[in-house]
Amino acid sequence: MHVLEPKERIKSFEEIEKCFTKEQAMEEANRCLQCVNPECIKGCPAGVNCKEFIQKIREGNMQGALNTILLENPLPCFTSRGCNAEAQCEAKCILGKTGEPISIRALERFAVENSEQKKINGDTGKKKVAIIGSGPAGMAAALELKKKGVNPTIMEMQDNFGGLAVNAIPGYRIPKKVTEEQVKQMQEQGIEMKKNFKVGENQTIGEVLQNFDAVVIATGESSSKKIEVKGSKLTGIISWQEFLKKYSHGNGNRLNGEGKKCVVIGGGDTAMDCARTALRYGYGVVIAYRKNLEFMPCRKKEYLEALEEGIKFEYLLQPTAFIGKQNLEKIKFEKLEIKKEEFVPTKEKIALNADLAVLAIGQEFDESVFKGSIMQGKPLKEEINETELPGVFIAGDAISKNKTIVHAIQSAKNAVKEIQKFLKEGKQKKAEATLNPFDVLLGA
Numbered sequence: 435m436h437v438l439e440p441k442e443r444i445k446s447f448e449e450i451e452k453c454f455t456k457e458q459a460m461e462e463a464n465r466c467l468q469c470v471n472p473e474c475i476k477g478c479p480a481g482v483n484c485k486e487f488i489q490k491i492r493e494g495n496m497q498g499a500l501n502t503i504l505l506e507n508p509l510p511c512f513t514s515r516g517c518n519a520e521a522q523c524e525a526k527c528i529l530g531k532t533g534e535p536i537s538i539r540a541l542e543r544f545a546v547e548n549s550e551q552k553k554i555n556g557d558t559g560k561k562k563v564a565i566i567g568s569g570p571a572g573m574a575a576a577l578e579l580k581k582k583g584v585n586p587t588i589m590e591m592q593d594n595f596g597g598l599a600v601n602a603i604p605g606y607r608i609p610k611k612v613t614e615e616q617v618k619q620m621q622e623q624g625i626e627m628k629k630n631f632k633v634g635e636n637q638t639i640g641e642v643l644q645n646f647d648a649v650v651i652a653t654g655e656s657s658s659k660k661i662e663v664k665g666s667k668l669t670g671i672i673s674w675q676e677f678l679k680k681y682s683h684g685n686g687n688r689l690n691g692e693g694k695k696c697v698v699i700g701g702g703d704t705a706m707d708c709a710r711t712a713l714r715y716g717y718g719v720v721i722a723y724r725k726n727l728e729f730m731p732c733r734k735k736e737y738l739e740a741l742e743e744g745i746k747f748e749y750l751l752q753p754t755a756f757i758g759k760q761n762l763e764k765i766k767f768e769k770l771e772i773k774k775e776e777f778v779p780t781k782e783k784i785a786l787n788a789d790l791a792v793l794a795i796g797q798e799f800d801e802s803v804f805k806g807s808i809m810q811g812k813p814l815k816e817e818i819n820e821t822e823l824p825g826v827f828i829a830g831d832a833i834s835k836n837k838t839i840v841h842a843i844q845s846a847k848n849a850v851k852e853i854q855k856f857l858k859e860g861k862q863k864k865a866e867a868t869l870n871p872f873d874v875l876l877g878a
């Protein structure tokens with residue numbers, strides 16, 4: 435697979451990885467041993483039958499390959515670009531024990547780009563399910579429900595559809611047009627999608643449930659964690675969420691970082707993407723992380739790509755103040771050290787010059803979706819996609835321990851299984867759930 439060189443890729447938001455050519459795809463597919471007990475399938479969180487789709491590519495049956503993938507994974511347009519396949523399906527490939535594993539993700543991409551997406555002709559049943567959130571979990575839930583003959587309606591609070599796939603993951607990994615095309619296909623298949631509609635504000639969950647047979651909360655983790663230290667309101671300090679929503683696809687020349695410094699605070703994949711986005715606008719970028727490299731939670735691939743693009747790293751730094759008159763000029767940090775496996779302050783202070791600070795220290799579930807309803811909490815266990823309110827289910831980053839697209843997809847599939855059971859046997863439960871929020875609001 436052709437990959438853009440660092441010098442080339444930092445000039446724009448062009449996709450870094452290019453799709454296999456037919457010759458490359460055939461050569462790679464032909465390396466597959468077609469194991470009797472393929473481990474790669476077990477490595478895929480969505481259970482894609484890698485062996486079978488690779489065999490179909492070998493036979494030149496690209497549509498068959500895509501159909502095999504779609505049986506378990508309704509959104510290969512995202513996973514074939516964004517999956518951490520090196521740690522999933524490809525990590526299990528037996529060829530990896532002695533040499534290079536099969537590039538399963540790249541072959542998945544080849545199948546997607548060389549066939550038509552399958553139209554879902556689910557029988558349009560009478561049951562209706564509302565899905566709150568249009569990210570990968572909400573989209574996957576809608577597609578899976580449609581397959582089962584249930585009518586989904588997506589409600590999205592933003593002015594666009596796709597969740598983090600379009601509002602955070604930069605265009606160099608998943609171009610905006612990929613999400614837009616997926617949304618268009620879903621709308622053409624009759625999936626209703628409402629934007630600028632916030633549950634907890636425009637309607638409560640209870641009100642939504644009045645008009646639907648069930649509800650799926652697929653709201654992700656849409657609240658950014660904050661750093662409350664002196665100066666945190668200065669101009670030039672921005673959350674990862676706001677920064678990536680505005681700039682992660684290279685929107686014209688609205689941000690000019692030439693000759694300026696950006697400090698990204700954090701050490702996860704989100705911090706890497708913020709840094710690499712700022713770099714593409716011309717900033718000199720430093721990532722300041724409170725632990726050391728060994729503890730940095732980002733994927734190794736993301737770290738290495740950031741490093742080769744020219745991002746600098748500073749470790750064991752805890753921010754203590756943002757300095758400037760109106761605009762940010764410097765960030766003060768206290769140095770930390772490791773003592774008995776704990777990171778403790780040393781009292782040593784350092785300052786980094788910064789015109790822009792991007793805070794990428796994490797995100798959390800936003801409970802405002804429950805506003806006005808009796809529902810208070812998420813289920814405690816990830817495996818349980820049901821909530822305490824009958825008829826209300828939950829999927830994706832909002833509940834998953836592993837916060838990736840493929841895990842969001844698998845979680846949505848599990849939620850749909852639970853919904854199907856509920857729709858078969860849940861009439862009584864639905865009635866209770868519909869009445870409950872209003873009983874409480876009216877003090878009944």
Ligand SMILES: Cc1cc2nc3c(=O)[nH]c(=O)nc-3n(C[C@H](O)[C@H](O)[C@H](O)COP(=O)(O)OP(=O)(O)OC[C@H]3O[C@@H](n4cnc5c(N)ncnc54)[C@H](O)[C@@H]3O)c2cc1C
Pocket residue numbers: 515516517518566567568569570571572589590591592596597598599602603604607631632633634652653654655656678703704707708800802803829830831832837838839840842
């Ligand atoms: C910078 C960054 C890079 C990433 N890169 C990758 C990657 O390369 N590969 C990968 O696999 N994963 C990646 N991830 C993780 C991946 O994006 C998430 O795991 C995935 O998007 C989760 O899907 P979701 O649908 O659960 O949540 P989200 O994508 O967060 O979607 C939730 C949606 O719900 C909407 N919403 C929230 N509250 C309400 C409400 N009350 N009413 C209506 N709508 C609401 C939100 O606006 C949002 O559109 C990345 C994440 C980040 C932040």
Ligand code: SF4
Pocket residue numbers: 477478479480481482484507513514517518519522523524538539542840
């Ligand atoms: S969805 Fe991801 S983990 Fe599964 S086969 Fe595709 S690339 Fe591998």
